[in-house]
Amino acid sequence: xxxxxxxxxxxxxxxxxxxxxxxxxxxxxxxxxxxxxxxxxxxxxxxxxxxxxxxxxxxxxxxxxxxxxxxxxxxxxxxxxxxxxxxxxxxxxxxxxxxxxxxxxxxxxxxxxxxxxxxxxxxxxxxxxxxxxxxxxxxxxxxxxxxxxxxxxxxxxxxxxxxxxxxxxxxxxxxxxxxxxxxxxxxxxxxxxxxxxxxxxxxxxxxxxxxxxxxxxxxxxxxxxxxxxxxxxxxxxxxxxxxxxxxxxxxxxxxxxxxxxxxxxxxxxxxxxxxxxxxxxxxxxxxxxxxxxxxxxxxxxxxxxxxxxxxxxxxxxxxxxxxxxxxxxxxxxxxxxxxxxxxxxxxxxxxxxxxxxxxxxxxxxxxxxxxxxxxxxxxxxxxxxxxxxxxxxxxxxxxxxxxxxxxxxxxxxxxxxxxxxxxxxxxxxxxxxxxxxxxxxxxxxxxxxxxxxxxxxxxxxxxxxxxxxxxxxxxxxxxxxxxxxxxxxxxxxxxxxxxxxxxxxxxxxxxxxxxxxxxxxxxxxxxxxxxxxxxxxxxxxxxxxxxxxxxxxxxxxxxxxxxxxxxxxxxxxxxxxxxxxxxxxxxxxxxxxxxxxxxxxxxxxxxxxxxxxxxxxxxxxxxxxxxx
Numbered sequence: 087x088x089x090x091x092x093x094x095x096x097x098x099x100x101x102x103x104x105x106x107x108x109x110x111x112x113x114x115x116x117x118x119x120x121x122x123x124x125x126x127x128x129x130x131x132x133x134x135x136x137x138x139x140x141x142x143x144x145x146x147x148x149x150x151x152x153x154x155x156x157x158x159x160x161x162x163x164x165x166x167x168x169x170x171x172x173x174x175x176x177x178x179x180x181x182x183x184x185x186x187x188x189x190x191x192x193x194x195x196x197x198x199x200x201x202x203x204x205x206x207x208x209x210x211x212x213x214x215x216x217x218x219x220x221x222x223x224x225x226x227x228x229x230x231x232x233x234x235x236x237x238x239x240x241x242x243x244x245x246x247x248x249x250x251x252x253x254x255x256x257x258x259x260x261x262x263x264x265x266x267x268x269x270x271x272x273x274x275x276x277x278x279x280x281x282x283x284x285x286x287x288x289x290x291x292x293x294x295x296x297x298x299x300x301x302x303x304x305x306x307x308x309x310x311x312x313x314x315x316x317x318x319x320x321x322x323x324x325x326x327x328x329x330x331x332x333x334x335x336x337x338x339x340x341x342x343x344x345x346x347x348x349x350x351x352x353x354x355x356x357x358x359x360x361x362x363x364x365x366x367x368x369x370x371x372x373x374x375x376x377x378x379x380x381x382x383x384x385x386x387x388x389x390x391x392x393x394x395x396x397x398x399x400x401x402x403x404x405x406x407x408x409x410x411x412x413x414x415x416x417x418x419x420x421x422x423x424x425x426x427x428x429x430x431x432x433x434x435x436x437x438x439x440x441x442x443x444x445x446x447x448x449x450x451x452x453x454x455x456x457x458x459x460x461x462x463x464x465x466x467x468x469x470x471x472x473x474x475x476x477x478x479x480x481x482x483x484x485x486x487x488x489x490x491x492x493x494x495x496x497x498x499x500x501x502x503x504x505x506x507x508x509x510x511x512x513x514x515x516x517x518x519x520x521x522x523x524x525x526x527x528x529x530x531x532x533x534x535x536x537x538x539x540x541x542x543x544x545x546x547x548x549x550x551x552x553x554x555x556x557x558x559x560x561x562x563x564x565x566x567x568x569x570x571x572x573x574x575x576x577x578x579x580x581x582x583x584x585x586x587x588x589x590x591x592x593x594x595x596x597x598x599x600x601x602x603x604x605x606x607x608x609x610x611x612x613x614x615x616x617x618x619x620x621x622x623x624x625x626x627x628x629x630x631x632x633x634x635x636x637x638x639x640x641x642x643x644x645x646x647x648x649x650x651x652x653x654x655x656x657x658x659x660x661x662x663x664x665x666x667x668x669x670x671x672x673x674x675x676x677x678x679x680x681x682x683x684x685x686x687x688x689x690x691x692x693x694x695x696x697x698x699x700x701x702x703x704x705x706x707x708x709x710x711x712x713x714x
Contacts, residue, residue: 099381129438313440316439630660
C-alpha cells in the first residue's frame, strides 16, 4: 500500500480542489436565486439560433472540416514518430533511416501549417459575412420598433447591441466552434491511439477525466455570469456616454463636470471590477487543468519508471522507454486541447452572453405592425377624420378622451392648447407612431390600420420644432433617399421654401458639411432645410409641430412665407402656441386635457369670446407690451 502513497496524495489534493469548486458552485446558485436572476435562453437554444446564420455557408464549414481533419493527423502521428525515433536511437542506429523519419515528420508538419493557414482564412471571411448579417438584422429590427419601445430603451444600449455584441459572436464562428470541434476530435483520437499503444496507462489517464469534466462544468457557470456582468457594465457605460456627451453643453453651463466625472468613474470601476472577476475565473480554471496535466504526467513517470526499473508489468502490460516517451507526448496532446478549451470556453461564454443580449432585442415584438391584409396607397387626397379616439401612453392615463374631428382635403387645420393637452399626440397618431386604444382614425375614409405603415408615412411630411440633421452634407440631408435626384430639383425645393437665401452664401453650397445634429447651423436654418426636405418629398399631408418656435424675427418672416407657399401643396396640420401664426387657418381646434373644447376659424372663435378669445387677447396684450 505504501508504494501507492504518492498517487493517493495526488488524488487527495485533486479531490480537495474538486470539493471546494463544488461548494462554490452551490453558493453561486444560491446567490442567483436570492437575486431573482433567471436565464432567458439555454445554451442549446442560442447555438441553434446562431447556426441559422451559419447555414448559408455550410459548404465553407465542410471544407474547413476536411482541412482540419488533415491537420489532426499531425497531432496523432507525431508522438508515434518521436517514440519510434527514441527506439531507433537506443537500438541499432542508422542515420539514413533516422533522416527519413525526420523528413516524414517535417512533411507532416508543413502540411499541418498550410492547413491551419487556409482554415483561418476561410473562417475569417465567413465569420465577417455572418457578423455583417447579424448587425443588419439587429439594426433592421430596431427600425421596426415603435416610438414607445424606442423611448424605453437607452440609445447606448442599442449601440452596444449593434456594435460590441456582434464582435463577440464573430469570434465564435471564426475560431471557437471549429477549435472546439478540432480539440474534441484530437482528444478522442489521442485516447484511441493511447488505447492501441497501452491500455493500462490509458486507464490511468482516464482517471483524471472526471475531474476535467467537473472543473469545466463548474467553470462554465462562473464564466457565464462573469461575461454577463461585463456585458451589462459595458452597456451601462455606453449608455451613460451616449447621453452625457450629447448633453455635455448643459453639464458645462451648470458647472457639473466634477459630478459627471464621478458618475463616470463609478461606472468605470464597475466595468473594471466585472472584467477583473472574469480574469479571476479564467485564471483559476486554466491552472487547475494544468495541475491535472502535471499530475497525470507524474503518475505516468511514477508507474512507467517503476515498471521499467523493476522490470514488472503494470496491469499486465510491459512498459518500455518508447512507450513512456510516446505517452508523455500523448498526455500533452490530450491536455493541451483541454487547456485550450478553457480559453475557447471562456470566449464561448462571452459569445453566449452577447448572443442572449442580441436575441433579447430581436425577440422584441414591434407594437405597431401592418395588418395581414394591409393595403398600399399610391396617392391620397388628404382627408383625415378622428372618430371618438381614446389614447393613453400608460394604461389608464388618458391623453386623448373621445376626440372627434374631420379635416377636408387641402385644408389647413391648427391645434392649440396648453402643454399636455394632446396636440402633438394627435399628430403622432395620424402617422401611426402609436396605436390608439379605442376609436378610429381614417385617411380618405380608410382606417389607417388597414394601410401599410410605409405606404401611410410616404404621404406625410413632418416638420418638427427640434429639427434633426445627420452628419454629412446639406444635399444628403435634404434628399435622404437613394433615388437619383438632380441638383435642379433640390434647388427648386430650396427656393420654394427660401432656404436658398443662406445656402447660396455658403462656400460649398449644397455640399457644405453638416456636423453632428447640424450644430454648425442656426435653428432657423435647420428649420428651412427641413422644409426643403419635406417639399422635395412631395407629401400629400404636411405636419408642423411648433415649427416657428424659438426662431428670430427675420427668419420667422422667411418661414411664414414658406408656410404660405406650402399650403398649396396639400393638407396642412399645424401645432402652434403663437396664435398670431395660425390666424389664416381654415379650422382651429382648441384642446384641453385631451378633449376638444372649441373649434372654428379665427374670426368665429373670437366671436364666441370663449377660451380661445381669452388666450388670443392675453398673447396680443403681451405682444403690445413688449413692443412698447
